Amino acid sequence: MISRRARLVSFVVVAGAALVAAGCSRSVEGEAIASEAPTEPASTTVTSSAPPTTTTTTAAPKPVDPDDYAATSEGVYYFASPGGQFGCAILVHTAPLTGCQGTMPASAPRVPGSGAPDVLVPANALMLEGDGPGEWVSIGDIAFTDFGGAPKTLPHGSTLTVDPFTCTVDEKTGVTCETDAHGFTVSATGGEVW
DSSP states (O other): OOOHHHHHHHHHHHHHHHHHHHHTOOOOOSOOOOOSSOOOOOOOOOOOOSOOOOOOOOOOOEEOOGGGGBOSSTTEEEEEOTTSSEEEEEEOSSSOEEEEEESOOTTOOEEEOSSOTTSEEEOOEEEEETTSOOEEEOOSSOOSSOTTSOOOBOOTTEEEEETTEEEEEETTTEEEEEOSSOEEEEOSSOEEEO
16 A cells, blocks of 8 residues: 555656656657657656554454353353453342452552452452443452352353443453443453453
8 A cells, every 4th residue: 555655755756757848848840750769657666664564354252142151040140261260250130240350460450458458469350340440359259250160161252241241252362341331351461441
């Protein structure tokens, strides 16, 4: 793709050549005779310092059936990330809440401890309430893992939606749970909340 600057340079070169040709022209009477020597078209070399761009197309996440992840309690859904690093839940049986816990990345912030709010400890979970931003937290108990056994794995490229939450697992970015306005993402290498 030719950049805007390259097109401008090309235009200026062609326009300048046309002006020079027009200034050097004169009227000549007689018959036009074709030249024996072939003429070569003028060429313009344009260089660009812009790096090449690469477009990656990622398939849209595939929705899964929430019933496949439902616990025995109404409004409770559990899943694990591939590899089992994170246990996650969507809880809509009371105030809507979703979260993941497990081995958090080394970059996870220090947050008030669950039993000692005056002491900062490494976050061991992320959570998102239905009407607020995502947050790094320290929880003392297992809150987002199924006590009834190993939760079903939500495969890469899949999305579990239980209103108001959508949780997606992506091979590159990890687990993302969000509402229309807020959410969190966590992987082995990092995380963010919004």
